[in-house]
Amino acid sequence: MKPQLAAILLFLVCLPLGLLVWLGEERTRGEQERARASLEGLLEDRLLEVYETLSGSVRMVENHLTKVLQANLSTPRAQARIEPMIRHMIQGTTAGDLVFPLREAATDAEEALYRRLDLSAALKQLGRSTGEQGEASSDRGWHTWYHGHGRNFLYWWRNRQEIRACEVNRMAFLSHLIAALPTDALENGRIALLDESAQPIYQWGSFEPAPAMLPVVTRQAPAPLDSWRLAYFLAPDLVSPSRSNQATIFTAMLYGLAACILLLGGYFYWANARELREASQRVSFVNQVSHELKTPLTNIRMYAELAESKITPEDDDARACLDVVVAESGRLSRLIQNVLTFATQQRGGAKLHPTSVSPDDVIRGVLESFGPALEQASMIPSHQGDSTATMRIDRDVLEQILSNLVSNVLKYASEGAFLRITSTQAANRLTVTVIDQGPGIPSRWRSRIFAPFVRMSDRITEGAAGTGIGLTIARDLARAHGGDLVLEETDKGATFTLTLTACS
Amino acid sequence: MKMPLIAIITGAVTLLLSGAQADSKKLTLTCQAAYPAVLAGEKHTNYLKVGLTGFERPSEKERSPVNIALVLDRSGSMAGAKLTQAKEAARMAVRMLHPDDIFSFVTYDSTVQVVVPATKVSQSDEILRAIAEIDARGNTALFGGVSKGVAEVQKFLSTERVNSVILLSDGIANVGPSSSEELAELGRSLIKQGITVTTLGLGLNYNEDLMTALADKSDGIHRFIQEPQQLVTFFEEEFGNVMNVVAQQVDILIECGPEVRPVRVVGREAEIVGQTVRLRLNQIYSKEEKYTLLEVELPNKSIGHRLDLANVTVTYENLATNSKDVSESSSQCRYVANQKEVDLAMNKEALLAAVTQIATETNRQALSLFDQGKTKEAIDLQNANLGYIQSNEMSLSDFAGFGQISGINLIGRNLMSDNASNQQSAEWKKGRKALRDYQNNASISQNTWNLDDLQPRASESKALSPQPKK
Structure with a gap:
């Protein structure tokens, strides 16, 4: 196949194909994004519920601790001893001075508290944050700091005179929070409360995320746990869920269409290639047959001419018969020659064998060889020769071109009963025109008559035998000989102009 | 003359003796000093064992829910x-x-x-x-x-x-x-x-x-x-x-005499403020004793002086009567002229408790050093611990519990020496777990402890058969 044709075919297939695929992907992505957005919304709602649960638990603890702190704290140690959520009680003035526990009277456990937290500094900070503007915006709250394994919590309450606080037992606090959180209630999901280093503190749900997996959505835990995060993990096949039915059908249709185009393109390519292969095989076959025919034909012609010379002049009937044999075998020779020339050209061009000849002699010879046939068609050829000087051209080439042109006139334009051949020489150039007054060639065929195997499907060609390669061969030969063969524009009939350049 | 003296020497003033009928459903509280008699003219470290024994349940079926x-x-x-x-x-x-x-x-x-x-x-x-x-x-x-x-x-x-x-x-x-x-x-x-x-x-x-x-x-x-x-x-x-639990939420309040300084409670966490020591035990089992060991510092007094060591008040939830009960006890100490009198008065049970708790505490410290990679210090400390245990052999060798405490600490020392360079061996993993088990038992449940658990491999067949702790 010609590269341009293949490229065009490829382009024709690929363009709609690419377009369809792009359209399909675009739609799929849009669908997935929508699905993901709605999924994230759902998951965020779930995390919000968990957040509310946690806030509720925290509020319960806050209320309880506030009650403890507001009670008369005459025996802070006794309070700390019985409160599971409290490690130590702390008391100070709003000015930030520590009242309890004083270091000089501290128990071992309180000594440890001093090591965990700078009590005076913490109290001063609480005093400052609430004291200045008279009535503070809040009279209770959390104070957190890092020590040991993670975050530590202090809950404080104040009135006009004093600040009371308690160090919260982190583990009791956490245990209390966990008690309110669900156990396994999620299918294919996992909600986790993650600490500062994204390690799970507590989690539920049957899905086990891979170690480095990122959650689909996260949410900051409520204060004072705000350095922790709630995270929702989901199995990857749920995150990019299967599209809705409609979208699936649409996408399937798009891809089906794309597949059809691809198949069609493939079929065309294959059919074309097969046709080309078959044509080439046909030519090759015809070529071989033609070679086989050539030898017996040459013998037939030779012996027919021999027989003609031996016939007595009186035997007119026999002579007429032999004339037909000679003429027909001459025609057959030309046909075979045409086929062989075409095959040669298909294989890479004919080789010229120039000799010094007079073009007019050649033209006359051709007309003579067509004599009986022309006579039978009631045509009287006229030769207006002006090229008698010899020039170096391939005699066989000129003969074959002219034979093909005259043969065409005989076949298609015999009704015009007119054939004129003119020839002129200029420098090393020979110009020959072959003019008939037949039906002519319609303009729409003009550009195509030189293509191989083209025969006008017209009434002109009806009943006329032909191979469809005559003109092709004629023009190719002319071009190989440094000239050309063109069809002139005429009002009536057809005029072919042949130019040849003499060989150096 | 001798009988009342012995009563004082044992130092156990049991207030539970009154009203035997009601008391069959109460915890037995004992408060014993390891050295009820101390040498005059010196300061002393003494140990106070506060023991609580669960009452017997009326029948096996009538256990606490x-x-x-x-x-x-x-x-x-x-x-x-x-x-x-x-x-x-x-x-x-x-x-x-x-x-x-x-x-x-x-x-x-x-x-x-x-x-x-x-x-x-x-x-x-x-x-x-x-x-x-x-x-x-x-x-x-x-x-x-x-x-x-x-x-x-x-x-x-x-x-x-x-x-x-x-x-x-x-x-x-x-x-x-x-x-x-x-x-x-x-x-x-x-x-x-x-x-x-x-x-x-x-x-x-x-x-x-x-x-x-x-x-x-x-x-x-x-x-x-x-x-x-x-x-x-x-x-x-x-x-x-x-x-088997008969009492829970057992709050112990030890109020030391004015001249007695409470130093520490060995083996348990306690709150010491001034002369007051508080701690909680959670569960007391039927017919079994749990105790707390308080280390105190005694002042220098002259011969014949009687010192109030401590008053002990225990409140607890009685599971038999579903009531909050209180028991009280106290302990005294007297100053004597010579070592013979001290030895004679010595309360061996309280001393065994003291040796057990102190040796266990030291064993914990040695294990902690060992964990930090200070293997030499750990082994030295454990050797010193063995020395301390040995120093009490004369007084305590009659007690099965003493043989155990020395045996366990010896095995602990050997485990540390054998595995100083390899703390990943199965032997060490096993030994360390057995040591922790022992430490917990010594401080919390204070049962007789199955020595075989510490022995490597050889005792495995024994360990398979049921070996109750008690």
């Missing part, structure tokens, strides 16, 4: 014989329960499952079915599991039931808080609520520090169970222990 959460590790490592045995243990537990008991069952892997929420044990078939369906998988969310177990116990928290969580695990905790400090903190909160955690460590790969910390601080027992085959037996014992 329990409120138990069983928390079972079902992480991947439990697969196979361990889980099979654990499930068998759980089934046995359910069969031991009475209709009035409250039982809950929590399992954990990466997440926590409340298999049986706290409920009265009337539908035991359903519970058994739920237990049968458990399989092993995933990670170890120990903290979450314990938290949920505690939450189930809290639903029916009452002074009329024994409130207990029994944790069975073979692995380290790797989801949620997982350090021994953090679990200790949880334990400190639980003891305030009267909830005890019994921890059962299975195999050689669990975190014994974490498991003992949780048990120690909640006044619970920790046990090292080396082989799955031992599990059912050990579990039965500990489950039996919980059912």
Whole structure:
């Protein structure tokens, strides 16, 4: 196949194909994004519920601790001893001075508290944050700091005179929070409360995320746990869920269409290639047959001419018969020659064998060889020769071109009963025109008559035998000989102009 | 003359003797000084043993109702014989329960499952079915599991039931808080609520520090169970222990005499403010003694001086009478002229308690040094510990408990020397777990301890047969 044709075919297939695929992907992505957005919304709602649960638990603890702190704290140690959520009680003035526990009277456990937290500094900070503007915006709250394994919590309450606080037992606090959180209630999901280093503190749900997996959505835990995060993990096949039915059908249709185009393109390519292969095989076959025919034909012609010379002049009937044999075998020779020339050209061009000849002699010879046939068609050829000087051209080439042109006139334009051949020489150039007054060639065929195997499907060609390669061969030969063969524009009939350049 | 003197020498002033009928349902409180007589003209360190013995239950059937959460590790490592045995243990537990008991069952892997929420044990078939369906998988969310177990116990928290969580695990905790400090903190909160955690460590790969910390601080027992085959037996014992509890939320208040300085309580956490010492024990078992050892500093006095050492007040929830009871006791000490009188007056039981607690505390320190890589210091300290134990041999060699304490510390020393360079060996893993088991036992349950557990391999066949702690 010609590269341009293949490229065009490829382009024709690929363009709609690419377009369809792009359209399909675009739609799929849009669908997935929508699905993901709605999924994230759902998951965020779930995390919000968990957040509310946690806030509720925290509020319960806050209320309880506030009650403890507001009670008369005459025996802070006794309070700390019985409160599971409290490690130590702390008391100070709003000015930030520590009242309890004083270091000089501290128990071992309180000594440890001093090591965990700078009590005076913490109290001063609480005093400052609430004291200045008279009535503070809040009279209770959390104070957190890092020590040991993670975050530590202090809950404080104040009135006009004093600040009371308690160090919260982190583990009791956490245990209390966990008690309110669900156990396994999620299918294919996992909600986790993650600490500062994204390690799970507590989690539920049957899905086990891979170690480095990122959650689909996260949410900051409520204060004072705000350095922790709630995270929702989901199995990857749920995150990019299967599209809705409609979208699936649409996408399937798009891809089906794309597949059809691809198949069609493939079929065309294959059919074309097969046709080309078959044509080439046909030519090759015809070529071989033609070679086989050539030898017996040459013998037939030779012996027919021999027989003609031996016939007595009186035997007119026999002579007429032999004339037909000679003429027909001459025609057959030309046909075979045409086929062989075409095959040669298909294989890479004919080789010229120039000799010094007079073009007019050649033209006359051709007309003579067509004599009986022309006579039978009631045509009287006229030769207006002006090229008698010899020039170096391939005699066989000129003969074959002219034979093909005259043969065409005989076949298609015999009704015009007119054939004129003119020839002129200029420098090393020979110009020959072959003019008939037949039906002519319609303009729409003009550009195509030189293509191989083209025969006008017209009434002109009806009943006329032909191979469809005559003109092709004629023009190719002319071009190989440094000239050309063109069809002139005429009002009536057809005029072919042949130019040849003499060989150096 | 001699009889009243001996009465004073023993130092045990038992106020429980009055009203024998009512007192059969009360704890027996003893307050004994290791040295009821001390040399005059010197300052002294003395030890005060405050012992509490549970009364005998009227009959085996009339035990205290329990409120138990069983928390079972079902992480991947439990697969196979361990889980099979654990499930068998759980089934046995359910069969031991009475209709009035409250039982809950929590399992954990990466997440926590409340298999049986706290409920009265009337539908035991359903519970058994739920237990049968458990399989092993995933990670170890120990903290979450314990938290949920505690939450189930809290639903029916009452002074009329024994409130207990029994944790069975073979692995380290790797989801949620997982350090021994953090679990200790949880334990400190639980003891305030009267909830005890019994921890059962299975195999050689669990975190014994974490498991003992949780048990120690909640006044619970920790046990090292080396082989799955031992599990059912050990579990039965500990489950039996919980059912054997006759008093809980036992608050001990020790008020030292004006000239007596309380130094420390050895083996337990206590609050010492001025002359006052407070601490809590969570559970007292029937017919078994639990004690607290207080180290005190005595002033220099002249011969014949009598010193009030301490008054002890114990308040507790009596599970037999469902009332809050109080017991009181006190202890005195006198100053004598010579060592012979001191030796004669010596209270060997109290001294054994002192030696046990001090040697155990030193053993803890040695193990801590060993963990820090200070193997030489650790072994030196453990050798010094053995020296300290040996120095009391004359006085205490008659006691089986003394032989044990010296034996265990000797084995502990040898384990440290043998494994100074390789702390990953199975022998060390096993030995370390046995040491932790021993430390917990010495401080918390104070039972006679099975020495065989510490022996490497050779004693394995023995360990397979049931060997009750007591």
